[in-house]
Amino acid sequence: xxxxxxxxxxxxxxxxxxxxxxxxxxxxxxxxxxxxxxxxxxxxxxxxxxxxxxxxxxxxxxxxxxxxxxxxxxxxxxxxxxxxxxxxxxxxxxxxxxxxxxxxxxxxxxxxxxxxxxxxxxxxxxxxxxxxxxx
Amino acid sequence: xxxxxxxxxxxxxxxxxxxxxxxxxxxxxxxxxxxxxxxxxxxxxxxxxxxxxxxxxxxxxxxxxxxxxxxxxxxxxxxxxxxxxxxxxxxxxxxxxxxxxxxxxxxxxxxxxxxxxxxxxxxxxxxxxxxxxxx
DNA sequence: TTAAATGTAACAACATTTATTACAAATACA
DNA sequence: TGTATTTGTAATAAATGTTGTTACATTTAA
Numbered sequence: 607x608x609x610x611x612x613x614x615x616x617x618x619x620x621x622x623x624x625x626x627x628x629x630x631x632x633x634x635x636x637x638x639x640x641x642x643x644x645x646x647x648x649x650x651x652x653x654x655x656x657x658x659x660x661x662x663x664x665x666x667x668x669x670x671x672x673x674x675x676x677x678x679x680x681x682x683x684x685x686x687x688x689x690x691x692x693x694x695x696x697x698x699x700x701x702x703x704x705x706x707x708x709x710x711x712x713x714x715x716x717x718x719x720x721x722x723x724x725x726x727x728x729x730x731x732x733x734x735x736x737x738x739x740x741x
Numbered sequence: 742x743x744x745x746x747x748x749x750x751x752x753x754x755x756x757x758x759x760x761x762x763x764x765x766x767x768x769x770x771x772x773x774x775x776x777x778x779x780x781x782x783x784x785x786x787x788x789x790x791x792x793x794x795x796x797x798x799x800x801x802x803x804x805x806x807x808x809x810x811x812x813x814x815x816x817x818x819x820x821x822x823x824x825x826x827x828x829x830x831x832x833x834x835x836x837x838x839x840x841x842x843x844x845x846x847x848x849x850x851x852x853x854x855x856x857x858x859x860x861x862x863x864x865x866x867x868x869x870x871x872x873x874x875x876x
Numbered sequence: 877t878t879a880a881a882t883g884t885a886a887c888a889a890c891a892t893t894t895a896t897t898a899c900a901a902a903t904a905c906a
Numbered sequence: 907t908g909t910a911t912t913t914g915t916a917a918t919a920a921a922t923g924t925t926g927t928t929a930c931a932t933t934t935a936a
Contacts, residue, residue: 607742607825607826607827607829607830608742608743608824608825608829608830608892608893608922608923609829609830609892609893609894610831610832610893610894611829612828612829613828613830613831613832613845613849614832616845616849617832617841617842617845620845621839621841624840624841631911631912631913632912632913633912638835638836638839638842639832639835639836639842640833640834640835640836640842641832641894641895642894642895642896644895644896644897644914644915645894645895647912647913647914647915648915650913651913651914651915661912661913661914662902662903662913663901663902663903663911663912663914664902664903664904664910664911664912665902665903665904665905665909665911665912666903666904666911666912667903667904667911667913668912668913669913680852684828687829689743689892690742690743691742692742692860693747693748693819694742694743694745694746694747694822695742695743695744695745695748696748697745697749697752697774697776699775700752700773700774701772701773701774701775704756704772704773705759705876706752706755706759706773706876707752707773707774707775709876710748710751710752710755713872713875713876714748714751716875717815717867717872721860721863721864724859724860724863725827725856725859725860728855728856728859729856732852737848737852740848740851741840741841741844741848743892743923743924744923744924744925745924745925746924764881766880766881766882767881767882768881776926777925777926777927779883779884779926779928780925782882782883782884783883783884785882786883786884796883797881797882797933797934798880798881798882798883799879799880799881799882799934799935800879800880800881800933800934800935800936801880801881801934801935801936802880802882802935803881803882804882824923
């Protein structure tokens with residue numbers, strides 16, 4: 607994960623959770639994170655697909671949390687933005703004529719999946735609520 | 742980790758470990774991984790800095806493992822190539838005038854470090870030898 | 877002396893990430 | 907009804923990161 611997406615969406619949701627019931631617009635949220643409002647809207651669009659957020663267009667519009675912060679685990683958040691295995695990418699075409707090359711990706715699959723699942727299990731025990739309570 | 746460096750160095754070391762005592766050149770190793778020999782030499786240069794590998798220039802030159810595969814943990818391998826936290830990057834300038842923005846990076850530090858350490862602890866229990874024995 | 881290999885710099889090609897511009901569609905409210 | 911404001915999203919630009927390639931000095935075996 608060489609991007610800021612996890613940090614960005616947890617920031618967005620933390621703000622929405624602390625202002626439950628208020629319509630907050632993307633400009634305002636972007637001002638807290640100090641990033642471009644369009645990026646905030648794109649992430650919020652994904653959070654809406656998960657059912658965590660609702661939006662309202664037009665004047666006085668904005669975004670609002672649509673569930674209790676207890677109902678969102680950090681594992682779910684991570685899955686939304688995860689774009690690679692923790693240990694990285696595998697080489698695409700190892701030489702199948704080499705005894706190592708032939709089997710390495712199968713072995714790496716096992717190791718890479720085990721590592722990913724370890725992290726997911728840990729994040730599964732944490733909720734957005736518990737994250738916010740640490741503040 | 743959105744790159745192939747971990748996969749590449751574990752592949753290199755697996756080959757060297759299974760051909761202990763032989764000088765293997767970068768061209769040959771690259772042929773097993775199916776990548777450019779210069780990249781192999783760059784990675785091997787880093788593995789040498791760790792003391793895991795020795796090299797010999799010139800005709801009949803190449804690379805050789807310089808320690809038992811039991812002495813290299815996957816945690817050490819990972820540290821060599823790690824270039825970001827597992828949960829990604831933090832936003833650089835959250836707004837310090839916002840109560841969330843002010844403290845979020847401190848909270849994320851805790852979470853991100855805890856996650857990284859979980860993975861390192863797991864990789865610490867695995868050695869290059871144990872990885873190779875699974876083949 | 878020659879052929880073959882490492883070591884490394886410089887650069888090119890490609891991929892990913894983040895920022896920005898632009899504008900249609902929706903909505904509140906005067 | 908009309909205007910200002912906001913979402914939704916596409917298109918594109920700018921910045922950064924990754925991988926591949928070329929080139930060549932240096933080292934070494936035979």
